[in-house]
Amino acid sequence: MKKPAASTIRNVAHAAGVSVTTVSRHLNGRIKLPAETSERIRAAVAKLEYRPNAIARRLSKGRSETIGLIVSDISYPFFAAIASSAEEEASRLGYSLVMFNSRNIAAKELAFLSRIDDAQVDGILLMTNHPDDGALVEKINACSNVVLVDEDVPGAMAPRLFADNRLGAQLATDHLLAHGHETIAFVGGPPALLSSRERFGAFKDSLKNSGLRVNPDHVFFGDYDEQSGLRAILQFAALDNPPTAIFASADMLALGILQGCRKLGITVPAELSLVGFDDIRNVDLLDPPLTAIHQSAEEFGRRAVGLLIDHINGAEIPDVAPVAVKLVVRHSVAAPRKAHWKLAGNASAENRPPARVGI
Amino acid sequence: MKKPAASTIRNVAHAAGVSVTTVSRHLNGRIKLPAETSERIRAAVAKLEYRPNAIARRLSKGRSETIGLIVSDISYPFFAAIASSAEEEASRLGYSLVMFNSRNIAAKELAFLSRIDDAQVDGILLMTNHPDDGALVEKINACSNVVLVDEDVPGAMAPRLFADNRLGAQLATDHLLAHGHETIAFVGGPPALLSSRERFGAFKDSLKNSGLRVNPDHVFFGDYDEQSGLRAILQFAALDNPPTAIFASADMLALGILQGCRKLGITVPAELSLVGFDDIRNVDLLDPPLTAIHQSAEEFGRRAVGLLIDHINGAEIPDVAPVAVKLVVRHSVAAPRKAHWKLAGNASAENRPPARVGI
DNA sequence: CTGAAAGCGCTTACAG
DNA sequence: CTGAAAGCGCTTACAG
Structure with a gap:
């Protein structure tokens, strides 16, 4: 199965009537040759279809570009x-x-x-x-x-390059807070990761600044995938006092949450508000279009x-400097249901029916 | 910036008191050594933290695994x-x-x-x-x-490995046909590509088998991206007789079409049915969940x-054999509007108002 | 400025 | 079975 042996720098040198050293130096631009010589090399390279062997180059040079x-x-x-x-x-x-x-x-x-x-x-x-x-x-x-x-x-x-996780989480949480939510859940990835720690930390701080405390029942750490998002919403939905909003610290988690909501008949944002993180391509086409913290992959x-x-x-x-983030508002956040009820003054969060209504 | 020279097979051979040849052969499993010798080599490898240099190996062996x-x-x-x-x-x-x-x-x-x-x-x-x-x-x-x-x-x-493009396109088209659509558009990628040619070919065949012909106004070729999908729907929407359904021969095209529909106020599937191709992750979470031809990336x-x-x-x-495909039915296909009107007998496709209605 | 030769770290025919 | 030596195709200090 051997293919015809590729030509080497030796062949080129021979054909051009110069030394291997000269060819190498010329090809690497370390030398200025008389036009006539460099033309002979060029011709030899073309004729022999010479292509430098990158592996050999690496071995002797120790670099690969x-x-x-x-x-x-x-x-x-x-x-x-x-x-x-x-x-x-x-x-x-x-x-x-x-x-x-x-x-x-x-x-x-x-x-x-x-x-x-x-x-x-x-x-x-x-x-x-x-x-x-x-x-x-x-x-x-x-x-x-x-x-x-x-x-x-x-x-x-x-060296390290990270997103501005703390600012992102703060923007997300404050956005939910601004809509009147008071029971906001956090869904995160592996808790040991920097992103989880920073986002959760800023989430907690934002709540605290609004005089709120995080409810341990409303915190879920998993992996950064749809599966985990699904498990989180299933778990929250089983609670006596489910959250009215969720900050999903990755869009993939939000996707899983959305999937779960569909299964459970929870409408977003009417019954549950949701904000994601990353702002990956096409989340504007979801049902509903996802409000998310944008970070630029580019x-x-x-x-x-x-x-x-x-x-x-x-x-x-x-x-x-960290990679900048910003909030992109779409349609997955609304005022909490609970807030309306409070205005109407007829139900507490605890004894209202579970948030599971068909669409 | 040189790091401490990594140890080589020579160092190992020296430390183990054998030849380089022996070490090489032993490490590559081409030789059975007395337990005592192989133990000496093992120890030397461990002590020197020897790791074979893959580049050197490739150069002499011509393979890289x-x-x-x-x-x-x-x-x-x-x-x-x-x-x-x-x-x-x-x-x-x-x-x-x-x-x-x-x-x-x-x-x-x-x-x-x-x-x-x-x-x-x-x-x-x-x-x-x-x-x-x-x-x-x-x-x-x-x-x-x-x-x-x-x-x-x-x-x-x-050797080649392709999806069963023709079957996929046929399933998609027939599905639309079965819902009563008669003006079905095709949106494809670059027309020279195998996927475009096969999918478009089978699309045409399916129409023909139902006694329908493809309307050139209802055919759009672009790239396999959202941009092209968007351009396609914009173009169709400007027609006097827009299609009632679209077979988008890639999900990314369908995504662009969905985006365009949203902009134009066209509701899917009420006013326009859509089926995609690929069935990429999470298209079940779109608005509406996308009916698509599934091919297994795995x-x-x-x-x-x-x-x-x-x-x-x-x-x-x-x-x-081609990679199998199948139809996954979700919620982006419905009976055509036109069909209803026909039943009511009050409008032809040509003079009905353009399919642009707010949600 | 040019080139013969050593060297990068392996593998493997070849000889002992 | 074992090892000294050549070779993979480059680069580059070194000598002319």
Whole structure:
């Protein structure tokens, strides 16, 4: 199955009547050759269809002009959007970007990071969900040239780029508060993650600033997926005093919540208000269009790549500003039912019928 | 910035008191060593934290145990889902999978394919939208070890894996027909693509079998994205005789159509029925839940990887069966308005008011 | 300025 | 069975 041996730099040198050294230097732009010589090389390259062997180059040079991106799940829309943007920026800066899917498996993350050792990649953008894995911290510190994106790995010595989680959560919560909600639930991802901690922290602070306290029954931590959102709403719906609003700290959670609401016959926003986080593509087409905290995947990818390439080139990385967030108001938030009843003065939250009404 | 030189196989050999050859052979399982010797090697590996240099291995061996996946846009949900599944299957079979984002740029596809030449990857899963690019065919044939996934590159000599496009389109069209629609529009992607041609072909056939003909005004080809869907519905809505139903040959197109309907005040399915294709995650949460042709991204990724690895290993690739499709009925299809009017006998399609009514 | 030669870290025919 | 040596295709200090 061997294909015809590809031509090598030796063949080119021979055909052009110069040394291998000269060809190499010329092709890498480290030398200025007489027009006639460089033309001979050009012709030889063309004739032999010479293409430098990148593997050989890496082995001797120790660089690949390639960067990697490790992601726990490429089919997670927000991650895919970041990956797409990162590729574009890398390309603009003369780098290739290869993407690795870790499926959230710590061992795969370590294996992918090891590709820095071989110079398979010059550096890596790491998006992980294993913040407290000791081996990971060690590996990152051994590798250098990794930048942490979206989630933290505490203790790792690496540049980091995160969203403004606290501001986002505050905007979301205040928006719900402004509509008169007083029993607001929080649905989060894995509690150890930076995003969960910061978003939940700001959520609590916002409630406190309004004189409210968080009800432990109204807090749910799971994974950042539809499943968890579904479980959360099922759990809330079974409560004697279900919340009138939910801050879902990821759109994928909101999706699961919406799914659950449909199953249970809860109408959003009439009976339950909902705000998401991420603002992934097409959430404006949901039923109802989702009000969400927007963070720019494009900015995430672009800035992360810039940071990494600067770092690879030995530049000092200054403190980096968080990725900006903003509230995008659509139609998944309304005034709480309870509030109306209060006005009417005829029912307390506790003894009203469960919030399960057909559409 | 050099990190402490990683240990090499020479260091290990030295520490274990054997030759480099022996270490290499032992580590690659080509040799059975006395327990005592292999233990010395194990200890040396552990002590020196030896990790084989994959780049050096590739250079001398010409294989990488890595496969690549080229995709035009990793943030396209259906593609991301395929990529995710492909990675899982590759991993199961002992291969790494790296993903390349081509942004639909032919030159990038060629460059990525060239990574086969260097043994950066042993083979490639190619998802392209450049079916008629002569250079691509040539490159694929030169590379061998590529398999075409989802779309064809006519003339290329490579195994292929496609969905059952014709059946899918037929199921979609017949479903609309069964609801009484007679003016059904087709919205497709780039007309040169296999998916567009097959889906449009089967659409036409289904109409013909019902004694209907396709109205050129009711056919729109664009890209497979929301933008194109939006443009299509805008164009249809301006017609004197807009369609009562649309077969959108990709969910992303359906998303754009839904967006347009919302803008124009067209209610789906009351005024316009819609069926999509792909059945990507969460289309059941749209407004309305989208009826769509389902194709399994999981099956696509899994089977494509199997095909590629068999091909790499020189196995004969038999004719491959298409990826199965099925109709998933949700709530974006209803009987046509026109049909009701006909029953009432008071208006023809031509002079009824345009289908633009507020919700 | 140019080129012969060593070296990057492996694998593997070849000889002992 | 084992190991010294050549080779994979580049880059680059070093000498001319």
